[in-house]
Amino acid sequence: MGLHSDKARESLLDAAEELFARYGIDAVSNRKITEHAGTANHSAIAYHFGGREELLRALLGRHLQEMNHRRVALIAALDDDAGVRDLLTALILPWIDHLASLPVPNWRAGFLFQVRTVPSMAEALASSAVTNPEVEGLIRRLQTALGNIPPQIIQARSMILGPMMMGVCAEYEKRINNGTEEPNWAGVGYFFIDSCTGMLSAPVTHPDDYLTLPSTPFLI
Incomplete structure (x- = not known):
């Protein structure tokens, strides 16, 4: 070409x-x-x-490919006995670093928030996250580190956290584009890491009662 x-x-x-x-x-x-x-x-x-769906897939692939290099480096720096917060840092921070690296204005977070409303693209996003060996390995290590939390609770909590994070990033990106917010993506990232650590690790009082949602990527 x-x-x-x-x-x-x-x-x-x-x-x-x-x-x-x-x-x-x-x-x-x-x-x-x-x-x-x-x-x-x-x-x-x-x-x-x-076609249109291939255009959407190209946009999605561009986003995922750019993040993976940063995640590989973070995973390589993890200790074998890394805890929940460190594992979540390797999972979340590449996404935040990627957004921070983009010029202003940019619409990456807003697009990825919108693409979840397209069933075929939401499935592609979930599939690409799960079949990514780095993400897959982090998820397994997180499940081990959260050993006292039932797997279905971990999955349900992550289904809530993922769209929330994407929505917050899209709104934050919009404010940066409008000039009403000075970019501080690092602060946003560590806020997410702390918040997700707390929610995923929170005690379970009713292990048989949890929110069931359609399948989505683990966090992002």
Whole structure:
């Protein structure tokens, strides 16, 4: 693929990410994306990606690939007997560091919050998280570190925490874009790490009673 084609593809990805984050995925047509990307070719999405779902998957893959390098480094630095907080740091901090590394304005968190509303994409997000060997290994170690918490409780709590974190990040990103918030992603990240540590480790008073939700990624 030539340089011009690569740039056109990136422009479409950036345009789609912004529009999806701002208006919702179902409210944005392929035509609006191509126009926002500055191209008069309204079939550009089909040409570069094959279709709308493939465009969404390309956006999702871009996000996941960029985070994985940071997570690998954090995992390598973990002790064999790392506790819940350290394991959660390796799970959560790459996502926060990734958001902090992006230029302003950016719409990555908003897009990922919106993509959870698309069933096929939510399944892809869950699948990519679970089949990622680094994430899979962290989840197993967390379950061991939380040995006194029933597995179904851990899963139910993580189902709550994941969308909450994504929603907070999307709103925070929006305020940064609007100039009403000075970026402090590191502070946000450590707040999440502390909060998730507390919730996942909290005592269980009724182990047979817990909230059942559709399957989602473990935290993020």
